[in-house]
Amino acid sequence: MKINIYYGGRGLIEDPTLYVLNKITEVLKEIRVDVNRFNLYEQKGGIAMLPNTLKDADAAVLAVSVEWYGIGGLMQQFLDACWLYADKNKLKKLYMFPVVISTSLGEREAEYHLIRSWELLGGVAFPGICAYAEDHVEFETNAAYGKMIEQAAENMYRTVNHKVVAYPSSTAAGGTVAVSGSPIDLTPQESEQLSIYVSDETFVKKQKEDVAQLTKFYLDKLDQTGDEDKQEFIAEFKKAFVTPEPDFAAVYQIMMTDVDRDLVLEVENGKLKVYYGTVQSPNVLAKTTRDIVNKIVSGRVTFQGAFMSSQLTCKGDFKLLRSFDQFFRFE
Numbered sequence: 001m002k003i004n005i006y007y008g009g010r011g012l013i014e015d016p017t018l019y020v021l022n023k024i025t026e027v028l029k030e031i032r033v034d035v036n037r038f039n040l041y042e043q044k045g046g047i048a049m050l051p052n053t054l055k056d057a058d059a060a061v062l063a064v065s066v067e068w069y070g071i072g073g074l075m076q077q078f079l080d081a082c083w084l085y086a087d088k089n090k091l092k093k094l095y096m097f098p099v100v101i102s103t104s105l106g107e108r109e110a111e112y113h114l115i116r117s118w119e120l121l122g123g124v125a126f127p128g129i130c131a132y133a134e135d136h137v138e139f140e141t142n143a144a145y146g147k148m149i150e151q152a153a154e155n156m157y158r159t160v161n162h163k164v165v166a167y168p169s170s171t172a173a174g175g176t177v178a179v180s181g182s183p184i185d186l187t188p189q190e191s192e193q194l195s196i197y198v199s200d201e202t203f204v205k206k207q208k209e210d211v212a213q214l215t216k217f218y219l220d221k222l223d224q225t226g227d228e229d230k231q232e233f234i235a236e237f238k239k240a241f242v243t244p245e246p247d248f249a250a251v252y253q254i255m256m257t258d259v260d261r262d263l264v265l266e267v268e269n270g271k272l273k274v275y276y277g278t279v280q281s282p283n284v285l286a287k288t289t290r291d292i293v294n295k296i297v298s299g300r301v302t303f304q305g306a307f308m309s310s311q312l313t314c315k316g317d318f319k320l321l322r323s324f325d326q327f328f329r330f331e
Helices: 016-030 044-054 073-085 107-120 136-141 143-161 170-178 188-199 201-225 234-240 290-297 303-308 318-327
Strands: 002-007 034-039 059-066 095-102 129-132 249-256 261-268 271-276 284-288 313-316
Touching: 002 016, 002 044, 016 034, 016 059, 016 095, 016 136, 016 143, 034 044, 044 073, 059 073, 059 107, 059 143, 073 107, 073 313, 095 107, 095 143, 107 129, 129 143, 136 143, 234 261, 234 271, 234 290, 249 290, 249 318, 284 303, 284 318, 290 303, 303 318, 313 318
Parallel strands: 002 034, 002 059, 059 095, 095 129, 249 284
Antiparallel strands: 249 261, 261 271, 284 313
């Protein structure tokens, strides 16, 4: 039996998730399970290749540390890569056990995010470990918690070994229909080859340059049309911009779904570029409506406030999400 562990935390010594994973690994190895752990923070340049490691696995453990909100950008990148490049026929037979340890709020929401994402991928999700650790030392020295972790690891083994059948899920059944932007139907070999291209820095750099040239071309075209809608909010963002540290760089893309327009904010070398268009792999991708963007630029709501109240959804680097209101100060 082979179980792969994918850890989406930052690898800090005081992270209680690492203690849980070490405990799980110890138990599984005692019963002769082949355990392989992939630390996503060490694989930043090759996350697109990691779905290939699922081929020989019988189960996957997706482990995250909730330090502020959500599952974190690295785990989301891994799930995105699975959606794009993984062998879907293999995923249908692959068990997943979530491990979510929170030092803040929202461990249940993060666990649900992992389960729902895995079911959308077509896989089978079973209960794992979900806990709040206010003090990592107290959590790690609690004998009762240690016993519970050992029992959870044993349950993982029994579930996989006995090939336990789960009830069918509407999420899995309707995933390809309910989720917009379904991936291209590729063979496993084509998906693997594409993931290799994506992880190739030279290839990705060339693609980004091509996209940048196309973006500039269409921006020039838009400027010539004199379309006032394409200039909306640009002046407000430029006026509110506060110059960050010289070495700071980030790309925000705000999708206004009700008017079908995307506003791109590029911050680099202390300068700001604002335009309508799209970019490949922005650091933060936000979805909201034109009315909410209008409230943000008029100072009636902050970017993070809109996110916390579910008026705006985001994916990407949540650290940069929190920094947005520092760089754009609307009155």
